[in-house]
Amino acid sequence: MIKALTKDVRAQALEQLDGWQEMDGRDAWVKTFIFSDFNEAFGFMTRVALFADKHDHHPEWFNVYNRVEVTLTTHDAGGVSERDIKMAQFMETIAVS
Ligand code: HBI
Secondary structure, three states, X not given: OOOEXXXXXXXXXXXXXXXOEEOOOOOOEEEEEEOOOHHHHHHHXXXXXXXXXXXXXXXXXXXXXXXXXXXXXXOOOOEOEHHHHHHHXXXXXXXXX
């Protein structure tokens, strides 16, 4: 069973992740990515989708044109876990805005 992160690990991880924030009222992290156009935004989502399927861990997200609003949490853990750190790190490595 995957566990939610301890407060310390979580705060430390968040410090290293540019633009990620705690979500109000829910155990989750959020970030809004802005790209130059829909092509860039959807390319990002496609790469993330492949990563998500490979790791069996999926983001919640909302896309309009060049904007992708991402929520990361681990449903099986009831909160943010190591899997969300890995996912956020991956998104940071591929996001070109
Ligand atoms: N994605 N974000 C997220 N959280 C989960 O707990 C999760 C998931 N994708 C697949 C998955 N769990 C599977 O382990 C099963 O729950 C289907």
